[in-house]
Amino acid sequence: MIVRFSGEIGIKGEWTRRAHERLLLKNIKNTLTHYRVDYTEIVAKRGRIYIEADNVERLASRLPTIFGISSISPAKHTTSHIEEIAQTSIEMTSKETKNGSSFAVRCHRVGTHSYSSMDICRKTGEEILTKLRGKHLHVDLTDPQFTVNVEVRDADAYVFTQTIRCAGGFPVDSQRKVVCLLSGGIDSPVACWLAMKRGCPIVPVYFDNTPITDEATTAKAIETAKKLFEWSIGYSRRMYIIPHGQNLEIFAQKGPPKLTCILCKRMMYRIAERIATAEGAEGIVTGEAIGEQASQTIVNLRVLNEASKDYPIHRPLLGFDKIETEAIAKKIGTFEISTKKAKGCTAAPKQPATQAKLDVVKKAEDSLPIETMVETSVQAAKIMTL
Amino acid sequence: MIVRFSGEIGIKGEWTRRAHERLLLKNIKNTLTHYRVDYTEIVAKRGRIYIEADNVERLASRLPTIFGISSISPAKHTTSHIEEIAQTSIEMTSKETKNGSSFAVRCHRVGTHSYSSMDICRKTGEEILTKLRGKHLHVDLTDPQFTVNVEVRDADAYVFTQTIRCAGGFPVDSQRKVVCLLSGGIDSPVACWLAMKRGCPIVPVYFDNTPITDEATTAKAIETAKKLFEWSIGYSRRMYIIPHGQNLEIFAQKGPPKLTCILCKRMMYRIAERIATAEGAEGIVTGEAIGEQASQTIVNLRVLNEASKDYPIHRPLLGFDKIETEAIAKKIGTFEISTKKAKGCTAAPKQPATQAKLDVVKKAEDSLPIETMVETSVQAAKIMTL
Numbered sequence: 001m002i003v004r005f006s007g008e009i010g011i012k013g014e015w016t017r018r019a020h021e022r023l024l025l026k027n028i029k030n031t032l033t034h035y036r037v038d039y040t041e042i043v044a045k046r047g048r049i050y051i052e053a054d055n056v057e058r059l060a061s062r063l064p065t066i067f068g069i070s071s072i073s074p075a076k077h078t079t080s081h082i083e084e085i086a087q088t089s090i091e092m093t094s095k096e097t098k099n100g101s102s103f104a105v106r107c108h109r110v111g112t113h114s115y116s117s118m119d120i121c122r123k124t125g126e127e128i129l130t131k132l133r134g135k136h137l138h139v140d141l142t143d144p145q146f147t148v149n150v151e152v153r154d155a156d157a158y159v160f161t162q163t164i165r166c167a168g169g170f171p172v173d174s175q176r177k178v179v180c181l182l183s184g185g186i187d188s189p190v191a192c193w194l195a196m197k198r199g200c201p202i203v204p205v206y207f208d209n210t211p212i213t214d215e216a217t218t219a220k221a222i223e224t225a226k227k228l229f230e231w232s233i234g235y236s237r238r239m240y241i242i243p244h245g246q247n248l249e250i251f252a253q254k255g256p257p258k259l260t261c262i263l264c265k266r267m268m269y270r271i272a273e274r275i276a277t278a279e280g281a282e283g284i285v286t287g288e289a290i291g292e293q294a295s296q297t298i299v300n301l302r303v304l305n306e307a308s309k310d311y312p313i314h315r316p317l318l319g320f321d322k323i324e325t326e327a328i329a330k331k332i333g334t335f336e337i338s339t340k341k342a343k344g345c346t347a348a349p350k351q352p353a354t355q356a357k358l359d360v361v362k363k364a365e366d367s368l369p370i371e372t373m374v375e376t377s378v379q380a381a382k383i384m385t386l
Numbered sequence: 387m388i389v390r391f392s393g394e395i396g397i398k399g400e401w402t403r404r405a406h407e408r409l410l411l412k413n414i415k416n417t418l419t420h421y422r423v424d425y426t427e428i429v430a431k432r433g434r435i436y437i438e439a440d441n442v443e444r445l446a447s448r449l450p451t452i453f454g455i456s457s458i459s460p461a462k463h464t465t466s467h468i469e470e471i472a473q474t475s476i477e478m479t480s481k482e483t484k485n486g487s488s489f490a491v492r493c494h495r496v497g498t499h500s501y502s503s504m505d506i507c508r509k510t511g512e513e514i515l516t517k518l519r520g521k522h523l524h525v526d527l528t529d530p531q532f533t534v535n536v537e538v539r540d541a542d543a544y545v546f547t548q549t550i551r552c553a554g555g556f557p558v559d560s561q562r563k564v565v566c567l568l569s570g571g572i573d574s575p576v577a578c579w580l581a582m583k584r585g586c587p588i589v590p591v592y593f594d595n596t597p598i599t600d601e602a603t604t605a606k607a608i609e610t611a612k613k614l615f616e617w618s619i620g621y622s623r624r625m626y627i628i629p630h631g632q633n634l635e636i637f638a639q640k641g642p643p644k645l646t647c648i649l650c651k652r653m654m655y656r657i658a659e660r661i662a663t664a665e666g667a668e669g670i671v672t673g674e675a676i677g678e679q680a681s682q683t684i685v686n687l688r689v690l691n692e693a694s695k696d697y698p699i700h701r702p703l704l705g706f707d708k709i710e711t712e713a714i715a716k717k718i719g720t721f722e723i724s725t726k727k728a729k730g731c732t733a734a735p736k737q738p739a740t741q742a743k744l745d746v747v748k749k750a751e752d753s754l755p756i757e758t759m760v761e762t763s764v765q766a767a768k769i770m771t772l
Contacts, residue, residue, distance in 0.1 A: 006707065007707075007708070007709055008678075008707060008708050008709075011708075016740075168707045168709070169707060170676075170677050174677065175676060175677055175683060175684040175685075176683075176684050176685055178684060191705075193705075194704065194705025195676065195704070195705060197705055197707075198675065198676035198677050198704070198705055199676065199677050199684075200676065200684055282684045282685050282687075282688050283684055283687065283688055289584065290561060290581065290584035290585065290586065290700075291556050291560065291561055291584050291585050292394075297561060297562075298561040298562050298564060298585075298586055298668045298669055299561075299562055299668050301668075301669065301698055301700075302668050302669055302697065302698050305698040311688065312687055312688050312691040312699070313698070314676075314687075314701070314704055315700070315701075315704070316704040316705035317705075318580065318581070318584070318700055318701070318702040318704075319577075319579075319580025319581060319583055319584055319702035321392065321393075321394060321554045321555060321583075322393070322394050322397075323393055323394075323554070354402075355562075
């Protein structure tokens with residue numbers, strides 16, 4: 001299997017690039033061990049990773065959830081002898097093409113050889129036409145139905161016909177940990193995933209609003225976290241469940257009705273800050289997008305931010321339309337979980353403030369035992385390892 | 387012209403939805419007036435906007451840069467009489483299809499009529515086949531090469547054959563203003579554009595690092611801002627140019643070399659805060675993505691954030707791979723400008739800190755006249771109206 005690094009890794013300075021490559025190698029090994037996928041060899045060389053395995057399909061099924069890989073190609077390994085390359089190409093073409101197909105041979109060569117890349121293409125193409133005469137193939141260099149790719153690297157050669165796009169990004173753990181607010185909804189898992197994609201291991205924090213919401217919502221959040229952890233095999237699988245229903249009830253009963261969601265979110269940020277400190281995390285990730293909900297207007301995001309004193313609030317979905325978020329959720333398998341039936345939050349007011357004023361919010365908080373509420377919630381946190 | 391609202395507008399509550407629709411109508415009118423595109427009528431009804439114009443191509447060329455529109459369809463307006471619908475459909479099909487094409491008629495109907503949607507499809511399909519016999523068309527309902535769409539709305543009907551995808555998002559000015567750090571690079575214009583897409587008018591701020599960078603970089607930033615303003619016709623076209631070269635020189639000479647970029651960025655945030663206050667903006671948008679540069683590790687983003695006291699730092703590109711950012715830049719026309727030749731910043735150290743410590747950064751700042759530098763820069767700001 002040929003494994004290609006994300007393009008962005010290749011343009012880093014020497015030191016950073018090597019660190020990323022080593023980390024990706026480690027993450028791949030951990031993932032394959034976790035899923036008990038056998039391989040005989042795995043090496044990083046010449047800006048690629050090569051994995052030798054008998055069951056290449058099983059291997060291909062586990063690599064696409066590893067960040068830092070741009071694409072993979074199941075390949076046959078052979079020597080750089082031109083006859084062997086041609087022979088391997090014929091075998092793969094014979095197995096994989098339909099009769100009457102058009103095809104092309106492409107070659108990329110690194111090292112010193114007695115032939116040029118063009119020689120490989122010509123020789124292999126001719127041999128395929130001759131030896132597989134019965135298949136009635138024909139050459140089409142501009143838009144072939146089938147492509148034989150040959151990569152020659154010094155004494156080795158790899159022949160492949162298929163390139164599978166992977167998730168890109170940076171290897172998980174190339175960045176420090178972040179705490180993520182994870183609800184049972186569609187958006188927050190996508191925000192988590194984007195932070196992971198850029199290299200951050202995540203610590204999901206779920207705010208359990210029972211009895212205002214139900215157990216089904218909690219179950220959805222846990223299932224979503226499990227799904228997300230499939231993208232960071234080998235790293236923390238801890239999730240925090242914070243009992244938050246009582247806090248929310250206090251806000252709904254004692255706060256100005258327009259501000260319930262703002263007060264609730266600010267409390268979440270404060271609790272998340274405490275968890276970030278406990279976990280040694282460097283930021284808090286949320287699924288907010290500008291204007292997606294009343295609490296997420298640009299004015300309200302500023303009011304929310306003010307509650308977080310020591311950690312940045314990272315919002316990878318800021319500029320996403322709902323439809324774009326949903327497309328990613330479907331791709332990564334969280335959409336199905338997030339859209340399962342559950343009782344939504346019923347504490348949200350009919351007319352929420354879209355332009356909350358910070359002084360009014362602070363005044364409302366002044367009459368509530370905010371610090372005690374934070375402390376009680378943090379103390380009651382349930383930490384699960386999924 | 388049929389103009390369709392972004393899907394997200396449709397799912398808002400009644401009051402918000404109407405406000406968005408009114409705003410979009412206003413933005414469309416402003417844009418068409420700005421470009422002197424004539425139209426005879428523009429109305430919002432039944433969840434759509436309809437524009438009557440003679441030169442529909444000119445109209446079609448100006449609508450795709452207006453946020454809040456999901457798609458448009460140049461259409462013929464006729465009555466809901468089934469004969470007139472069929473006649474209009476025949477005329478359009480005659481003009482627009484190639485001989486031998488497959489086609490289908492689709493119908494969507496609102497109101498009370500003497501016929502069903504199915505009747506329209508059947509009747510129109512039959513008439514097309516009969517009257518355009520010479521074109522040798524045939525019906526294919528699953529994968530037609532050409533589709534005649536009929537929308538019947540009470541006494542009106544619209545026939546169209548083409549749907550052009552637009553940018554989506556929310557109408558500009560549905561959110562409050564944001565200040566955007568705009569460099570001559572590829573990323574920041576995309577971040578600005580995403581903020582605009584979600585409804586925020588932008589105030590770009592460019593930090594002029596001459597003599598460390600050159601005039602060409604400034605020219606690129608101005609050209610990029612002009613390009614971005616094409617997406618917010620009718621709103622502020624102000625741009626701030628801040629002389630920053632002297633600040634950067636001080637950091638490069640007097641600060642710890644590892645921290646030059648961190649000190650420079652923190653200064654930018656401080657100045658941006660002052661401009662945000664002057665402009666009545668609600669946040670600061672930057673083009674940072676996790677791990678994209680040494681100054682953008684998750685640890686360094688936290689250190690940067692600490693410099694901004696009163697405004698959130700919004701980073702719409704947090705989770706984007708470079709390749710994804712570039713794809714948007716190409717789509718919106720800023721890539722070409724951003725990749726023009728210019729002298730890059732030469733003050734960046736060879737070994738920048740990737741895990742800066744806040745106390746070290748603060749200590750470095752303590753020995754510099756930070757407040758004076760902010761004040762001098764703000765005072766020297768050049769405000770341009772583009």
